[in-house]
Amino acid sequence: MNNFEYKNPTKILFGKGQIERLSEEIPRDAKVMMLYGGGSIKRTGIYEQVTKALLGYNLLEYGGIPPNPEYNVLMGALKVIKEEKVDFLLAVGGGSVIDGTKFLSAAAFFEGDNPWELLTKGKPVMKGMPFGTVLTLPATGSEMNSGLVITREETKEKLSTGGPALYPQFSVLDPEVVKSIPQQQLANGVADAYMHVMEQYMTYPMGGLIQDRFAEGILQTLIEVAPAIMKDPSDYKAAANFMWSCTMALNGLISKGVSEDWSVHMMGHELTALFGIDHARTLAILAPSHYQYNFETKKGKLAQYAERVWNVTEGTEDEKAKAGIKKTEEFFHSLDIKTKLSDYTKDYEGTAEEVAKRFTKRGWVKIGEHGTLTPEDAKKIVEMSY
Amino acid sequence: MNNFEYKNPTKILFGKGQIERLSEEIPRDAKVMMLYGGGSIKRTGIYEQVTKALLGYNLLEYGGIPPNPEYNVLMGALKVIKEEKVDFLLAVGGGSVIDGTKFLSAAAFFEGDNPWELLTKGKPVMKGMPFGTVLTLPATGSEMNSGLVITREETKEKLSTGGPALYPQFSVLDPEVVKSIPQQQLANGVADAYMHVMEQYMTYPMGGLIQDRFAEGILQTLIEVAPAIMKDPSDYKAAANFMWSCTMALNGLISKGVSEDWSVHMMGHELTALFGIDHARTLAILAPSHYQYNFETKKGKLAQYAERVWNVTEGTEDEKAKAGIKKTEEFFHSLDIKTKLSDYTKDYEGTAEEVAKRFTKRGWVKIGEHGTLTPEDAKKIVEMSY
Numbered sequence: 001m002n003n004f005e006y007k008n009p010t011k012i013l014f015g016k017g018q019i020e021r022l023s024e025e026i027p028r029d030a031k032v033m034m035l036y037g038g039g040s041i042k043r044t045g046i047y048e049q050v051t052k053a054l055l056g057y058n059l060l061e062y063g064g065i066p067p068n069p070e071y072n073v074l075m076g077a078l079k080v081i082k083e084e085k086v087d088f089l090l091a092v093g094g095g096s097v098i099d100g101t102k103f104l105s106a107a108a109f110f111e112g113d114n115p116w117e118l119l120t121k122g123k124p125v126m127k128g129m130p131f132g133t134v135l136t137l138p139a140t141g142s143e144m145n146s147g148l149v150i151t152r153e154e155t156k157e158k159l160s161t162g163g164p165a166l167y168p169q170f171s172v173l174d175p176e177v178v179k180s181i182p183q184q185q186l187a188n189g190v191a192d193a194y195m196h197v198m199e200q201y202m203t204y205p206m207g208g209l210i211q212d213r214f215a216e217g218i219l220q221t222l223i224e225v226a227p228a229i230m231k232d233p234s235d236y237k238a239a240a241n242f243m244w245s246c247t248m249a250l251n252g253l254i255s256k257g258v259s260e261d262w263s264v265h266m267m268g269h270e271l272t273a274l275f276g277i278d279h280a281r282t283l284a285i286l287a288p289s290h291y292q293y294n295f296e297t298k299k300g301k302l303a304q305y306a307e308r309v310w311n312v313t314e315g316t317e318d319e320k321a322k323a324g325i326k327k328t329e330e331f332f333h334s335l336d337i338k339t340k341l342s343d344y345t346k347d348y349e350g351t352a353e354e355v356a357k358r359f360t361k362r363g364w365v366k367i368g369e370h371g372t373l374t375p376e377d378a379k380k381i382v383e384m385s386y
Numbered sequence: 387m388n389n390f391e392y393k394n395p396t397k398i399l400f401g402k403g404q405i406e407r408l409s410e411e412i413p414r415d416a417k418v419m420m421l422y423g424g425g426s427i428k429r430t431g432i433y434e435q436v437t438k439a440l441l442g443y444n445l446l447e448y449g450g451i452p453p454n455p456e457y458n459v460l461m462g463a464l465k466v467i468k469e470e471k472v473d474f475l476l477a478v479g480g481g482s483v484i485d486g487t488k489f490l491s492a493a494a495f496f497e498g499d500n501p502w503e504l505l506t507k508g509k510p511v512m513k514g515m516p517f518g519t520v521l522t523l524p525a526t527g528s529e530m531n532s533g534l535v536i537t538r539e540e541t542k543e544k545l546s547t548g549g550p551a552l553y554p555q556f557s558v559l560d561p562e563v564v565k566s567i568p569q570q571q572l573a574n575g576v577a578d579a580y581m582h583v584m585e586q587y588m589t590y591p592m593g594g595l596i597q598d599r600f601a602e603g604i605l606q607t608l609i610e611v612a613p614a615i616m617k618d619p620s621d622y623k624a625a626a627n628f629m630w631s632c633t634m635a636l637n638g639l640i641s642k643g644v645s646e647d648w649s650v651h652m653m654g655h656e657l658t659a660l661f662g663i664d665h666a667r668t669l670a671i672l673a674p675s676h677y678q679y680n681f682e683t684k685k686g687k688l689a690q691y692a693e694r695v696w697n698v699t700e701g702t703e704d705e706k707a708k709a710g711i712k713k714t715e716e717f718f719h720s721l722d723i724k725t726k727l728s729d730y731t732k733d734y735e736g737t738a739e740e741v742a743k744r745f746t747k748r749g750w751v752k753i754g755e756h757g758t759l760t761p762e763d764a765k766k767i768v769e770m771s772y
Contacts, residue, residue, distance in 0.1 A: 003401025015389025
């Protein structure tokens, strides 16, 4: 096991009716900006629950944060935050709204003219405006970590940053929100959380026994609850386990002391930036090819995964490892998620070259858990995913 | 799943050489009191590592905190803390030293004449002096939780408390300390962590799927590493997994949203108070009888445990559940831990009555995960453990 540091100060309020408790967590004299997305929270009643819980607060709101939170939209919110002297942010939404809010937390305290540098300079964010979240879409885990991803439409870029200042002070996780989520987004949430675990787990056996067991436990739970959630999102028991799985998948715990990969995300972000394909679906497109391409270095862990998560007990290590890839792809199909780029766009020719070019431009010359994958490797993996 | 709150602000510094980093975590101008036990840290070199890391600090020390930290010894330390105006505590030791330090953290800020009331009034501790820990004996999990247990020799009492103020600010977990731990204490550590998980897990299937998988993962890891640790405690890989298992076993995560039992600990504390039997061994004495006595209410979970943790795939639910109890007892035996009270004392007659009397006196009339166990039940369970 590698040396590690672990600290996660986010307070989780989990369960039915927890939105009512918002006023326990936000200072009474705060000037609060509530951020949200396209307005679905008004249809689902969550908007009303939140504003009711914060009755008597000095509360502004800023809606319209798009999926893959867009830099220029956020700059509009930043202007209001500064003009109105807002001092507490409340994200009410999914990963995009939460990531956008994290960016605003950092940008509000950023000393410099161009907050885009928060994303391009690669420095951890050490100062941010306090913020909390009300999660409406389990998927990204952003509600209990300090990372964020921001998109810039004009340059078709999708970049990430993070830092100790960007843990939410609190996150409200009420599984009852799941019942209002459309099928496609539920499927995305399951696949996204699944691939978050895989990026931290699917490397090589390196003796992080607890980390492996926890990762496998989250995968098993997602596999167990996915059919129930897809069939009936108002199944509270399934929704609660789905929600807590998504949070545990990316709150930093399972990656401590072990190697991580994240290549699939790095390639996937480019597919979203280029074609607007849902983030989770880009991961489902690339993961099987990635594991196939890196079969020799990953087969030990793939075989362990097949055995423990999918109960594949027969065959050689190679056979088990292959079964692991196949089961993964079948799991995505069971969520009605297609796993080839050509299922999503006819304009896929040249994508592999474009992704490799972008990696090279950003200086990502060595990626993956061994730091051995080059832009040329990424090109081949993307090609295998056509 | 039940509603829950979760927040654990302790920072973990895990791995080789982390003791050197103490000065990053303790304010330079703090007046620090270092607390330790019987002096084994001087033999193992940990004392020297700590004092070297804190060279230049205003550092006092207070050794001699006994196993089952004794109230009167701690009151001696409290006097020095007040006289010398200490403002940061550093526990260097195992669960006893850490629990004692937590008590001192609370007692230093206690407003009242009699700090014993911290243990008898049942109020969560909301204020405490800042403290950190250097863990030298993996077992209790106290390094990443906010609970403590204190013993008072004169009244043969062992009582607990806790509260949000009693999370360590940081804990240093260097698995290299494991190599200096005597066999008996290693065995105790494994059994203690195992039973911590069992108290939170061995109730009934209640749909906390992640919690169950994580609990099972910790048990599986302890089972996997125990033989390696007992054979060669300088096996770093095994030591690291052992250490992280002990912390994860009782840092609050696996109990969130599910019912807990803790009856075995409540009865076990009485056996330690009465006979001085090592804490972990009291749990090994009582657990098999407890599960046997409560077989009807626990058999669903016992069968799940037998299947998932011990790979018992044959038989009816009852048969699997019984196999689960048997495997548990055999696991303790594999650690050279005896599982009958009569293995430890000849004076066991009347113990069951005494335990029941003490429970009644403290008003513990309904314990266990269903709140149905009476002192009369405890009497029968202790009797079954003779």
